[in-house]
Amino acid sequence: MKLVLGGNQYWYKVLLGRRDARTASKDAANANLPPPFFNFSQLITNFQSHGLNLKDLVVLSGAHTIGFAKCSTFRDRIYNDTNIDNDFAANLRNTCPRIGxxxxxxxxDSTPTKVDTTYYKxxxxKKGLLQSDQELYKGDGSQSDRYVKLYSKNSYAFAKDFGVSMIKMGNLKPLTGRKGEIRCNCRKVNNY
Ligand code: HEM
Known part of the structure; x- marks a missing residue:
């Protein structure tokens, strides 16, 4: 699979035929997905409960190299967090008022339509948008810090490790036997 938003190094092979559910539940998803205000140990515990390790946490968070977040998900960080660049926070407060x-x-990151290393840079x-983003880098020389530094300057390491962790995540608890279905179009349930 080519990540068309990135350069040539951003691709990985995906396995075909994962069985998917025919229904989705917001509550069930929220029971498993970590919220954006989780701190480092909460993030690690959450990922470990799914068989994912520190490296998976840091490299998969790199998916935030693309896309956007709503004000409600980072408001607390820009008004109350100290581990944030002052100018960055002040600027965000223009777009994200205390109320409303x-x-x-x-x-x-500044290149939201491009898969690159800008997120890690x-x-x-201290310009991580979510608290959960910034938790990965504290500047205290931890193993997490070292992964962030590596991916910030080595796009090949990011590309390679991202693919490995995506496959690992994609293999979590697949439906088996007659449960669920293999989708013809990954965006929607089959209609029959
Ligand atoms: C580490 C824990 C994670 C947390 C706390 C988290 C949290 C969030 C939040 C709050 C948003 C914004 C949603 C919104 O405002 O509607 C978001 C967006 C996004 N997340 Fe995560 N996320 C995490 C991990 C991941 C992982 C593992 C991936 C994929 C491998 C991922 C991919 C994305 C993408 C692509 C977007 C942008 C969506 C868009 O712009 O439409 N995130 N995430």
Whole structure:
């Protein structure tokens, strides 16, 4: 699979035929997905409960190299967090007021339509948008810090490790036997 938003190094082979559910539950998803205000140990515990390790956490968070987040997901960080660049926070407060504007969108990094290492570079300067992003880099020389530094300057390491962790995540608890279905179009359930 080619990640068309990135350069040539961003591709990985995917396995075909994963069985998918025919229904989805927001509550069930939220019971498993970590919220954006989780701290480092909460993130690790959550990932470990799914068989994912620190490296998976850091490299998969790199998916935030693309896309946007709503004001409501990072408001607390820009008004109350200290581990954030001052100018960065002040600027975000223009788009995300204390009250209202919950659905206003802000890009995760300055190149939100491009798969690159800008997300990790931002973390080095305390410019992670979500608290969960910045938790990965504290500047205390931890193993997590070392992964962030590596991926910030080595796009090949990011590309390679991202693919490995995506396959690992994709193999979590697949439906088997007659449960669920293999989708013809991965965006929607089959209609028969
Ligand atoms: C580490 C824990 C994670 C947390 C706390 C987290 C949280 C969030 C939040 C709050 C948003 C914004 C949603 C919104 O405002 O509607 C978001 C967006 C996004 N997340 Fe994560 N995420 C995490 C990990 C991941 C992983 C593992 C991936 C994929 C491998 C991922 C891919 C994305 C993408 C692509 C977007 C942008 C969506 C868009 O712009 O439409 N995230 N995430």
């Amino acid at each position: 504007g919950d659905t206003n969108l802000v890009p995760f 931002g973390l080095l300067y």
